[in-house]
Amino acid sequence: MIRILPRNIIRFAFLVLLQVLVLNNIHFLGWINPFVYVLFILLMPFETPNWLLLLIAFALGMTIDSFSNTPGLHTSATLVMAYSRPFVLKLIAPREGYEAGTFPRMHYFGFAWFLKYSVILIFVHHIVLFSVEAFTWVDFHFTLARAIISALFSTLLILISQFIMYRK
Amino acid sequence: MRELLRFIQRIHFLLLFLILEIIAFSFLVSENSYQRAKFFNSSRKVFGQVYHAYDKVAQYVSLKQKNEELVLENVKLHNHIPSLENSPSVFDGDSLAAKRFSYLSAKVINNSLYRRKNYLTIDKGSNSGVEPEMGVVSPTGLVGITRFTSSNFTSVVSLLNEEIRISTKIKKTGYFGPLAWTGADPTEAYLMEIPVHVNISVGDTLISSGYSAIFPEGILVGTIKEYKKKPGDNFYEIKVRLSVDYGRLGHVYVIDNKLRNEQLNLEEATAND
Numbered sequence: 001m002i003r004i005l006p007r008n009i010i011r012f013a014f015l016v017l018l019q020v021l022v023l024n025n026i027h028f029l030g031w032i033n034p035f036v037y038v039l040f041i042l043l044m045p046f047e048t049p050n051w052l053l054l055l056i057a058f059a060l061g062m063t064i065d066s067f068s069n070t071p072g073l074h075t076s077a078t079l080v081m082a083y084s085r086p087f088v089l090k091l092i093a094p095r096e097g098y099e100a101g102t103f104p105r106m107h108y109f110g111f112a113w114f115l116k117y118s119v120i121l122i123f124v125h126h127i128v129l130f131s132v133e134a135f136t137w138v139d140f141h142f143t144l145a146r147a148i149i150s151a152l153f154s155t156l157l158i159l160i161s162q163f164i165m166y167r168k
Numbered sequence: 169m170r171e172l173l174r175f176i177q178r179i180h181f182l183l184l185f186l187i188l189e190i191i192a193f194s195f196l197v198s199e200n201s202y203q204r205a206k207f208f209n210s211s212r213k214v215f216g217q218v219y220h221a222y223d224k225v226a227q228y229v230s231l232k233q234k235n236e237e238l239v240l241e242n243v244k245l246h247n248h249i250p251s252l253e254n255s256p257s258v259f260d261g262d263s264l265a266a267k268r269f270s271y272l273s274a275k276v277i278n279n280s281l282y283r284r285k286n287y288l289t290i291d292k293g294s295n296s297g298v299e300p301e302m303g304v305v306s307p308t309g310l311v312g313i314t315r316f317t318s319s320n321f322t323s324v325v326s327l328l329n330e331e332i333r334i335s336t337k338i339k340k341t342g343y344f345g346p347l348a349w350t351g352a353d354p355t356e357a358y359l360m361e362i363p364v365h366v367n368i369s370v371g372d373t374l375i376s377s378g379y380s381a382i383f384p385e386g387i388l389v390g391t392i393k394e395y396k397k398k399p400g401d402n403f404y405e406i407k408v409r410l411s412v413d414y415g416r417l418g419h420v421y422v423i424d425n426k427l428r429n430e431q432l433n434l435e436e437a438t439a440n441d
Contacts, residue, residue: 021222024280033282050181058188065195067215068280069287069323072196076189083185132196133284 004045012060015040020067032146034154035074037064038125039161041082042118043105046098050086057082070133077129084124092116106162114162119155126151216277216321219289223277227418234418241307269384270424272296274304274322276417281354286328288312290420293320301382303423309388309411310334310376311420322422328354328414336389337377341366344377347389347408354414356393359406364397366404374408381428381435 019037026034041057048056061075068074089098094109106114130147134140176183227234274296278289292298294317304311304324312326325332328349336359337344345361359374372392378385393409425431 017218020218051184054181054184054188058192061192067218069285070283072192072194075192076196079185079189079192083181086181 016063032150034157036157039158053082076132077125080128081121081125088120107166122155123151219278237307268427271421284351286326288324288326290322293317293322295319298322298422303383304420305387306420335377335379336374339373339375357408359408362404381431
């Protein structure tokens with residue numbers, strides 16, 4: 001338990017820096033922008049109290065927003081994602097539930113489970129993010145296409161990162 | 169009372185979510201509210217320093233291209249020298265007006281291109297005399313206007329921002345109008361309010377008009393890419409190719425207009441008259 005805190009702080013810092021220094025500068029085809037920092041919310045332990053999850057999502061969103069000059073934008077999307085997480089976890093729970101001592105990772109619950117888990121939450125996040133940004137936009141079809149394609153891109157990057165980080 | 173507490177405990181997740189979400193949205197809608205925007209933006213010290221440290225490493229990648237830009241600027245300045253030397257030597261001019269604009273060099277340490285409102289961060293702040301509402305130019309042309317400053321960093325509203333309007337004129341004819349970005353392509357903007365009786369052609373040079381208190385006259389903005397005459401409209405629709413490549417900004421200059429306050433006060437007094 002005691003090792004969880006420093007590990008999470010490092011992961012937080014790493015994902016924020018990766019996002020603002022590298023990924024924010026990637027614009028595949030000019031408008032596809034992956035947001036991989038949400039991986040932090042995905043990887044939080046099952047036992048995380050709900051209120052803590054929200055506060056962390058708030059802090060994470062605020063940090064990303066401050067770096068990218070978008071006050072409130074990432075914060076609102078990350079909060080929606082964190083709020084949905086317990087419901088999604090319940091929805092896709094394996095028949096025997098989540099055992100104590102396990103984490104929401106691919107090698108505990110398999111590729112199919114992790115894919116479902118991350119796809120749902122990443123899509124929630126991206127669709128909220130791009131439509132909140134779109135409050136000042138016009139073309140909703142374009143916004144939705146942007147959200148979906150960016151979400152696919154983020155999911156791909158997150159899956160690859162999981163294969164690299166947690167090989168058996 | 170205990171019932172109420174139990175009720176709050178039961179819905180605390182939803183309640184906390186709604187509270188935090190309302191805070192986030194209040195930031196979002198009051199994006200233009202000075203205090204809040206000032207608190208969370210990349211001119212803040214911590215965020216500025218992270219970008220600064222990263223830029224120290226990343227700048228090596230683009231050194232070659234930055235050098236070429238500086239060489240080009242040198243050539244331009246060298247070309248200016250003869251015309252200055254040939255000017256009447258006794259002419260002293262108005263010393264106040266001659267020193268009206270001073271330039272301060274700075275480096276771009278963060279940049280965005282693909283949002284509706286794009287900003288840059290530069291590595292000079294109020295310690296170096298940078299204030300909000302100063303012009304920023306690069307060797308290749310006009311870049312933007314400073315917005316917020318901290319002691320060592322400044323955020324700059326780039327020309328690629330829907331909120332910005334730059335008074336621009338056609339060098340050849342002197343007709344002027346506002347230049348606005350439409351939020352799609354980082355290489356293009358639109359020049360508006362040019363009446364259809366003016367002769368224009370593709371490739372005409374556009375420069376800053378000097379009518380605002382921010383930019384001096386004659387800073388390159390771009391060239392006319394294409395233009396259309398819409399039936400029933402008195403103005404052209406002019407597409408402009410911007411001269412600055414915003415994807416590769418390196419060194420920029422902040423322009424300090426010493427007479428800015430005087431001009432603004434006078435204009436305000438006139439407007440209130």
